[in-house]
Amino acid sequence: xxxxxxxxxxxxxxxxxxxxxxxxxxxxxxxxxxxxxxxxxxxxxxxxxxxxxxxxxxxxxxxxxxxxxxxxxxxxxxxxxxxxxxxxxxxxxxxxxxxxxxxxxxxxxxxxxxxxxxxxxxxxxxxxxxxxxxxxxxxxxxxxxxxxxxxxxxxxxxxxxxxxxxxxxxxxxxxxxxxxxxxxxxxxxxxxxxxxxxxxxxxxxxxxxxxxxxxxxxxxxxxxxxxxxxxxxxxxxxxxxxxxxxxxxxxxxxxxxxxxxxxxxxxxxxxxxxxxxxxxxxxxxxxxxxxxxxxxxxxxxxxxxxxxxxxxxxxxxxxxxxxxxxxxxxxxxxxxxxxxxxxxxxxxxxxxxxxxxxxxxxxxxxxxxxxxxxxxxxxxxxxxxxxxxxxxxxxxxxxxxxxxxx
Amino acid sequence: xxxxxxxxxxxxxxxxxxxxxxxxxxxxxxxxxxxxxxxxxxxxxxxxxxxxxxxxxxxxxxxxxxxxxxxxxxxxxxxxxxxxxxxxxxxxxxxxxxxxxxxxxxxxxxxxxxxxxxxxxxxxxxxxxxxxxxxxxxxxxxxxxxxxxxxxxxxxxxxxxxxxxxxxxxxxxxxxxxxxxxxxxxxxxxxxxxxxxxxxxxxxxxxxxxxxxxxxxxxxxxxxxxxxxxxxxxxxxxxxxxxxxxxxxxxxxxxxxxxxxxxxxxxxxxxxxxxxxxxxxxxxxxxxxxxxxxxxxxxxxxxxxxxxxxxxxxxxxxxxxxxxxxxxxxxxxxxxxxxxxxxxxxxxxxxxxxxxxxxxxxxxxxxxxxxxxxxxxxxxxxxxxxxxxxxxxxxxxxxxxxxxxx
Numbered sequence: 164x165x166x167x168x169x170x171x172x173x174x175x176x177x178x179x180x181x182x183x184x185x186x187x188x189x190x191x192x193x194x195x196x197x198x199x200x201x202x203x204x205x206x207x208x209x210x211x212x213x214x215x216x217x218x219x220x221x222x223x224x225x226x227x228x229x230x231x232x233x234x235x236x237x238x239x240x241x242x243x244x245x246x247x248x249x250x251x252x253x254x255x256x257x258x259x260x261x262x263x264x265x266x267x268x269x270x271x272x273x274x275x276x277x278x279x280x281x282x283x284x285x286x287x288x289x290x291x292x293x294x295x296x297x298x299x300x301x302x303x304x305x306x307x308x309x310x311x312x313x314x315x316x317x318x319x320x321x322x323x324x325x326x327x328x329x330x331x332x333x334x335x336x337x338x339x340x341x342x343x344x345x346x347x348x349x350x351x352x353x354x355x356x357x358x359x360x361x362x363x364x365x366x367x368x369x370x371x372x373x374x375x376x377x378x379x380x381x382x383x384x385x386x387x388x389x390x391x392x393x394x395x396x397x398x399x400x401x402x403x404x405x406x407x408x409x410x411x412x413x414x415x416x417x418x419x420x421x422x423x424x425x426x427x428x429x430x431x432x433x434x435x436x437x438x439x440x441x442x443x444x445x446x447x448x449x450x451x452x453x454x455x456x457x458x459x460x461x462x463x464x465x466x467x468x469x470x471x472x473x474x475x476x477x478x479x480x481x482x483x484x485x486x487x488x489x490x491x492x493x494x495x496x497x498x499x500x501x502x503x504x505x506x507x508x509x510x511x512x513x514x515x516x517x518x519x520x521x522x523x524x525x526x527x528x529x530x531x532x533x534x535x536x537x538x539x540x541x542x543x544x545x546x547x548x549x550x551x552x553x554x555x556x557x558x559x560x561x562x563x564x565x566x567x568x569x
Numbered sequence: 570x571x572x573x574x575x576x577x578x579x580x581x582x583x584x585x586x587x588x589x590x591x592x593x594x595x596x597x598x599x600x601x602x603x604x605x606x607x608x609x610x611x612x613x614x615x616x617x618x619x620x621x622x623x624x625x626x627x628x629x630x631x632x633x634x635x636x637x638x639x640x641x642x643x644x645x646x647x648x649x650x651x652x653x654x655x656x657x658x659x660x661x662x663x664x665x666x667x668x669x670x671x672x673x674x675x676x677x678x679x680x681x682x683x684x685x686x687x688x689x690x691x692x693x694x695x696x697x698x699x700x701x702x703x704x705x706x707x708x709x710x711x712x713x714x715x716x717x718x719x720x721x722x723x724x725x726x727x728x729x730x731x732x733x734x735x736x737x738x739x740x741x742x743x744x745x746x747x748x749x750x751x752x753x754x755x756x757x758x759x760x761x762x763x764x765x766x767x768x769x770x771x772x773x774x775x776x777x778x779x780x781x782x783x784x785x786x787x788x789x790x791x792x793x794x795x796x797x798x799x800x801x802x803x804x805x806x807x808x809x810x811x812x813x814x815x816x817x818x819x820x821x822x823x824x825x826x827x828x829x830x831x832x833x834x835x836x837x838x839x840x841x842x843x844x845x846x847x848x849x850x851x852x853x854x855x856x857x858x859x860x861x862x863x864x865x866x867x868x869x870x871x872x873x874x875x876x877x878x879x880x881x882x883x884x885x886x887x888x889x890x891x892x893x894x895x896x897x898x899x900x901x902x903x904x905x906x907x908x909x910x911x912x913x914x915x916x917x918x919x920x921x922x923x924x925x926x927x928x929x930x931x932x933x934x935x936x937x938x939x940x941x942x943x944x945x946x947x948x949x950x951x952x953x954x955x956x957x958x959x960x961x962x963x964x965x966x967x968x969x970x971x972x973x974x975x
Contacts, residue, residue, distance in 0.1 A: 218795075238734060238791045238794040238795060239791060240732040240791050240793055240794045241699060242732060243794055244651075244793055244794045245650075247794070247795070287881065288878060288880065288881060289879070290881065291881050291883055291912060291925045293914070294914075295914050326913070328644060328645040328646040387646060387650055388646045388647070388649055389624075389650050389653070473695070474694065475695075475696065507700070507732070508699070508914065508916040509914075510916070511914050517697075519696075521696065
């Protein structure tokens, strides 16, 4: 296990790298000693401006809007820092000027007894709550489906554990007189600018989740102790704990309590669990609750050679809507298992837990896998059935890998 | 309450500001839109290079080695991000090149049955544990002592809540055969370069804490999910949960289990609770355990005008060695109190808790104070007795302030 180097220097260098594109000579722009390895590998494309502040050496850029965390870049201190948290935007982010006046951002609330438009400033007067959740792209793990469904081939890195702070949605509803009759869904609409000349419903980011999430949902303006970065949905983002990324609406501009699910394509026919090779249909299950899942981060497939002796096998485990109870680790591909220890603070049922298992390894090749159990005694599935969108892969076997110990 | 703006842009601008000094024209060096306010106020001195990556607009620079977090910069999501965490170095930080090979950093272990020198690589094979602690400078709150003792006039910002990850000290001791006979203290020595020509004992950073801390102490290589920044003690720092900052040795190069406290000046005569105006003496209590303390962050003295209506009064409360049980808030300087709600995940007894109290405020002037109670039913003290070093100020009255509501 070889943890990466000083994030501060990397960040500087990442900026340095970004600046190369726009300054005539940035070699003298470093304010700390040069790193022994470049922050951005020679073959890697620099990140686009809206995420140029990310720790580029710790991430994998698939496209300008799909960037994942390297498996080796997850630390063991539970939280995922903003500068190494994955990026997945269904539409280009709105202009960054929207965070110039964070408190002035406004959101329409509909489907309550007294509907009205609220600014972030007003929301801040209605309550403060803080919740840790796993934020995970619906397609995380898609790269491990054998049939290679179309879409970004995410490995484990389209996920992170984040501490959000904002106002509970239930407090906003209470302040506006309660739910209107017939509300069965929480529907959030993102504030992205839509392309001209095409049906807005075909591209807009608008998702509905069951009203049962009213108890836990949050309108967040802060992430890990800092104002919510623009690239992650700032000034304001809907957080639906336990639900996959797409349901956590960035730049939220409308929050509606509706009788029906949104008829936007992203809800109606997008993000559905459909049989392989078939188009999505509204009759199929929506990609909502995340499943029970775990994976090993160290030593990892990208850790480099492992030295014989005692090795601390560590990773993360998440329960979706339930807390994780236990994690088992196998070094022989699942033939035999040992129970790992859960370490560190428990940030609640929507967060992930860190686990560690010390194992003495002789030289040889090992197939490392892990599987989690939740507090309802469910075990993580061995294999997630294929689906046409390649969503919600949580199979423990596919998330394993081999390491060679010398 | 007006939370600060996008940290990513600020960070960029902070770099931009730092770069101004070394590039001929940095106006075109921004990769995001210009901020409406400058990251570094015109009158503020840019941060020195080793901390140039900090979010300068959110901090107060007293000197190059004493930099605190603004009260308004504490969020409500418990953790304090590295880029707004305070800086207090007793000696200049070693050259940043020490983090070029983090795993190669070595530390001598003495006072065990099998003393030896261990690299971080070896420590990483011995165990992983994760602990959240309040890191707080011994002098935090000094600025609120009426007698103005000499030293940095910290307000509330020489503190933060950090999630550390590393190996438990007890695991290292176990791996080296257990403690040698007579060990009564854990003594850590920092790896700072000492100035030539003066007695090393007079300047070296070497502190001893009671051996009772063996259960909880950690050798940390990671902070909030990223490799421990050089400015905060990376590659390796001793963390003594519940103990004030100076006991958490940065760049630790020697860990000794000793029969006596260190005879370095910083331990022998420094950091002692002495009567006002008197020099420190080894017979006086060392600045070790932190006390029960809380303060309000928003609305704060630097929040700006507060609008009449419901206001969410929020802040943090820490118990030192015990968990916090309760926090009360007063808007009339302590004449009447209301119990606040503790919000967010509980990161354990060494972390702080966030608290929130919604209060309806009519136009007028209010004196905001808060006081915490720990699980042993102790209440935070109203006034901390003065001491010559101005240490460990935890008095609730002095940490209050007035706000005007219009």
